[in-house]
Amino acid sequence: MMSISNEGRSASVEGRILDAAADCVLAFGVDRVTLAEIARRATISRPTVYRRFPDTRSILAALLTARITRALDSVPSTGVGRVPLVERVVGVAQAIRWDDVVMSVLYQDPNLAMSYLSERLGTSQQMLLDTVAAEIRAAQDQGSVRSGDVRQLAVMCLLITQSTILAAHMVEAILPSDDLVAQLTLALNGYLAP
Known part of the structure; x- marks a missing residue:
């Protein structure tokens, strides 16, 4: 953590x-x-x-935004294409999963978590979407990501990853951390592949 x-x-x-x-x-x-x-x-x-x-x-919401921003900043892009994009998304997911403050807020305050995660796109989610959409567009231009609306593809990547982060603890006996990372990587690669 x-x-x-x-x-x-x-x-x-x-x-x-x-x-x-x-x-x-x-x-x-x-x-x-x-x-x-x-x-x-x-x-x-x-x-x-x-x-x-x-x-x-409102302080806790700002704290989540700051911690998620820090997680994104801690995993820089390593290049253009589907593989570096997926590696970054999975890396950010791991950074968030192991952030004890973020996970404490999400698990201990279900009302805040539901508001933050499902009622509106917050600041950090918009930032994540913008980052992923830009990387998807570059990967499409390079030919390693399928065609489609980059915002829609980015939203689905966010939803897949977000649900993986939230359910990771629940399925830990079936999908230990390394296996979860491998399966999330496969899911995202499969979804984005041309």
Whole structure:
């Protein structure tokens, strides 16, 4: 699991708030995260937190976005084509799966998870879609991804990957981590192949 260290701490007020929220999620669980404790851990006042976020739910949503953005940034593209594209998508999925903060929020607050994952396309999902769509377009031009609307193909890749991340724990006895990665890779390659 990814850990939070002082080395990766943000100097910005918003970053300090998100770092403190991550600490609270890990220390207390999602249900017991309070704005007062976030402010205390970030060494700022509650009104300062309220000027940036209306409540803890919005802080947790911003925290998910930041962590997912970090996961995407941690797995750079290695080239153009279906194979590098699938490797990146699977790599980002793995980074998210092993991020203890993201998984804690998703598993401990089902209402937030459902809102974040199924009711609207949020900031991080739009960012992921834009990235995958651009890589799909380049791979189509190169000939290694089938023709089709790049946004639609990217959405299906997101849905396949997102459901794999969410169900990974449930099927771990059948699909241990390495096998899950192999099967997700096969699924995405098969879906995108010309």
